[in-house]
Amino acid sequence: MTSLPIPMAIELRGLTFRYPTGRVALDDVRCAIAPGERVAVVGPSGAGKSTLLMHLNGLLPMPSVATDDTVQVFIQSLGVTKGRLRDVRRQIGFLFQDPDDQLFCPTVREDVAFGPLNLGLDQAEVLVRVDQSLIAVGLPEHGPRNPAQLSTGERKRVCLAGVLACDPVMLVLDEPTSNLDPRARRQLLEILRRFPGTQIIATHDLDFALELCPRVLVLDGGKLQADGPVEQVLANPNLMERHGLEVPWRLRAV
Amino acid sequence: MHIRDGILSPEVCVVTGLISLAAVGYSLRKLRLDLEDRAVPLTGMLASVVFAGQMVNFPLIGLPVSGHLLGGVLAAVMLGPWAACLAITLVLVVQAVLFNDGGLLSLGANILNMGVVGAWGGYAIYTIIRKWLGNGTMTAIPAAVIAAWFSVLAAAALFCFEFGCSTGSQEFHLRGIFTLMVLYHALIGVGEALITGSVLSFVLSRRPDLISIPGAASPITNVSQFVMAGVVGGLAIAAILAPLKSDHPDGLDQVVQQTGMEARQIERDGLVFQGYELPLPRGFGWSTLATSLAGILGTLVVFGIAMGLGKGARWNLPVIESGEPHGR
Amino acid sequence: MADNSPVVTPIGPCDAIPGTARLALTLLVIVVSSLIPLEHWPAHGLLLVVVFAGLSLAGVTLGYLARRLMLFLPMLLVFGLSVPITQLHRESAWGWMVSLWLRCTISFLAGLWLIHVLPFPELLATLLRWRCPPLLVAMLAFMYRYIFILWDELARLRQAREARNFGSGSWKRDWVTNAQMIGLLLLRAMERAERTHQAMLARGWDGSPKFLGTEARKGE
Incomplete structure (x- = not known):
């Protein structure tokens, strides 16, 4: 799958990563994701899902020189290296697991404006983007509010607005539904459905994966265990059992 | 510890404000080089921690009041002197402007006492002691404990100086008040030293990598280090020894005579520990001996704590945990 | 709070x-x-x-x-x-x-x-207008945001402590658990700061703070 005619949105060529403690977090992960695809990454806690996502955004140590042998992550056919970090991050919107890690400004408006301001846009343009993104996540009136006064679901959506304001080509989401009540989860699902770009979603919420993503990757012990259509992979009881997962109810009733 | 507006004269506020302004500016420049793009999240978060940590009350034996962490030395040990100075500055600004704790005009004096002398000076003492003890991980705690005590005492001495300048020292005799002030803070300092040491030994037991190693992480030059340590040590020693000079004509004895107290009688009554019971001014019959003994005793207690914690006094109580931390 | x-x-x-x-x-x-x-x-x-x-x-x-x-x-x-x-x-x-x-x-x-x-946003705007260094203002804004979060975290830690101490503890125990509480708060906060730093990097942070103009931050 390494050389395809259309440029892949994301390509992992044997991604391997060890933490400084020596623990292997990722072991020779290979896959390619086409533009516009929505892919779920599932697996038990500690399987390396978050580490995988971090690599997509260059948040972990990476080679400083770009040679085809050392670079393991390619975004839009470009190898992720130190020199290209800014370009890579510009294309990828990263949603962190805990919204409080990502909302660091005193008001919602300033937080959503953070990305566009760092991209060097002028004030008028920034304001337009802030308003658009807040509308896109259904919180147009929340600009002047303090994030501390919002519910978890609202904070998650503000985070997403902050990411969307950077106008990314693809979204990378780490546990987007954790701590959300059913209504907030539904709202998030609708927002993500409307986003046209590529999406990589690490989640424990298999129903969420089933509803949103046509394709799923199963990760366990740092290794890619399965890669295929979501209804097929998640319906395999042996595979699910082996990697600490469960076949979702919808797929059980044959 | 926070100086209110109206206590210091505007002149003193302006002078201390200018000194603090320079110190904060210098810290900002150093920090930018030191932490680069991590400066804002790390320093801002540290300031939040110090602010929240100051709200945890520690009971004091035999006193109706409770003490709390000040945090200058703790912050400096975690992230180095520049971040610590800025973190304390931020805490003071938020306390003044959001909670009306501590004055606006005297913000400069507060920053000077706690952020500059407290954090920079405390860190300088910390570094010197660590060099002297060797750079093993466990030397961090005794060094920080001693530095914490000195920094509180130095801040108190500096306040006395600023207050003296504000009232005009010729007009009033303030030595008795200052003695009380310093004694009181010698006790507060023991608390600060104990809290700093306990918190650090907890952090060391979990994440020893978080504690900055002097010399490697933050390049304080040797000269400025010794100057700062000298200033803090000098202030602290002046604070302890001030009452000894009181056979001066306008000194403590005179105050004692004026208030109709007989110094010797009090000395005979053995008032060594009276100092620790005295948050209220009830007669200023401080015998010089008692005061100095109390100062020396304070020093010994702090050194004792330092050694005890440094020997690796382990936690024998179950560690509190609530919920799962989000990290991996 | x-x-x-x-x-x-x-x-x-x-x-x-x-x-x-x-x-x-x-x-x-x-x-x-x-x-x-x-x-x-x-x-x-x-x-x-x-x-x-x-x-x-x-x-x-x-x-x-x-x-x-x-x-x-x-x-x-x-x-x-x-x-x-x-x-x-x-x-x-x-x-x-x-x-x-x-x-x-x-x-x-x-x-x-x-x-x-x-209000705090007004204070930040005033400080910027008075030519306060942007780096300091950014730190102040950051600190203000996390005070609320750490306050909640402290409350949770306190609750956990009360649950274990059954309301009353000896003087020594109080000191030790209080110090542990601050230590734990410090550890979690510094770990959170590392994650937040990554979140900032992910949105193009380069170390120099940029702010919305004064008209924009005033609100509707």
Whole structure:
């Protein structure tokens, strides 16, 4: 799958990563994701899902020189290296697991404006983007509010607005539904459905994966265990059992 | 510890404000080089921690009041002197402007006492002691404990100086008040030293990598280090020894005579520990001996704590945990 | 958060004054009260009236005022008394004490007015306008955001402690658990700071803070 005619949105060529403690977090992960695809990454806690996502955004140590042998992550056919970090991050919107890690400004408006301001846009343009993104996540009136006064679901959506304001080509989401009540989860699902770009979603919420993503990757012990259509992979009881997962109810009733 | 507006004269506020302004500016420049793009999240978060940590009350034996962490030395040990100075500055600004704790005009004096002398000076003492003890991980705690005590005492001495300048020292005799002030803070300092040491030994037991190693992480030059340590040590020693000079004509004895107290009688009554019971001014019959003994005793207690914690006094109580931390 | 923190943005006649002027006005009152000698006590009285008027316009309730003064005044009384009590023969010391009380009280009340009429975003804008280094303002904004989160975390840790200590603990136990609590808070906060730093990087952070223009941050 390494050389395809259309440029892949994301390509992992044997991604391997060890933490400084020596623990292997990722072991020779290979896959390619086409533009516009929505892919779920599932697996038990500690399987390396978050580490995988971090690599997509260059948040972990990476080679400083770009040679085809050392670079393991390619975004839009470009190898992720130190020199290209800014370009890579510009294309990828990263949603962190805990919204409080990502909302660091005193008001919602300033937080959503953070990305566009760092991209060097002028004030008028920034304001337009802030308003658009807040509308896109259904919180147009929340600009002047303090994030501390919002519910978890609202904070998650503000985070997403902050990411969307950077106008990314693809979204990378780490546990987007954790701590959300059913209504907030539904709202998030609708927002993500409307986003046209590529999406990589690490989640424990298999129903969420089933509803949103046509394709799923199963990760366990740092290794890619399965890669295929979501209804097929998640319906395999042996595979699910082996990697600490469960076949979702919808797929059980044959 | 926070100086209110109206206590210091505007002149003193302006002078201390200018000194603090320079110190904060210098810290900002150093920090930018030191932490680069991590400066804002790390320093801002540290300031939040110090602010929240100051709200945890520690009971004091035999006193109706409770003490709390000040945090200058703790912050400096975690992230180095520049971040610590800025973190304390931020805490003071938020306390003044959001909670009306501590004055606006005297913000400069507060920053000077706690952020500059407290954090920079405390860190300088910390570094010197660590060099002297060797750079093993466990030397961090005794060094920080001693530095914490000195920094509180130095801040108190500096306040006395600023207050003296504000009232005009010729007009009033303030030595008795200052003695009380310093004694009181010698006790507060023991608390600060104990809290700093306990918190650090907890952090060391979990994440020893978080504690900055002097010399490697933050390049304080040797000269400025010794100057700062000298200033803090000098202030602290002046604070302890001030009452000894009181056979001066306008000194403590005179105050004692004026208030109709007989110094010797009090000395005979053995008032060594009276100092620790005295948050209220009830007669200023401080015998010089008692005061100095109390100062020396304070020093010994702090050194004792330092050694005890440094020997690796382990936690024998179950560690509190609530919920799962989000990290991996 | 603590009950003496005005979190809700106040709306009232004081909002007509620009934010910068509110801070400047407060500083002016404090400086003037420190400079007026005691002989001109009517001037002090006038300042007190002005400050009280400001407080009532800002909607500060008497109950709140009384609560804050109850904490503030005893310390001030004791501190002020300490000077004349050590030199009873000096008449001037008593006068000095009274003027200290007056000055401190006026400044304290002026400060109370300020914290009620100056919402935090306004303060940040004012600091930027006064050419405060952007790096410092960014740190202040960051700190303000996380105070609330750490406060909640501290409350949770306290609850966990109460649950284990069954309400009462010995003096030593209190110290140890308190220190552990701060230690844990510190560890979690520093780990969170690392994650937040990554979140900032992911949105193009390069270390130099950029802010929305003043018109933009004022809101609707």
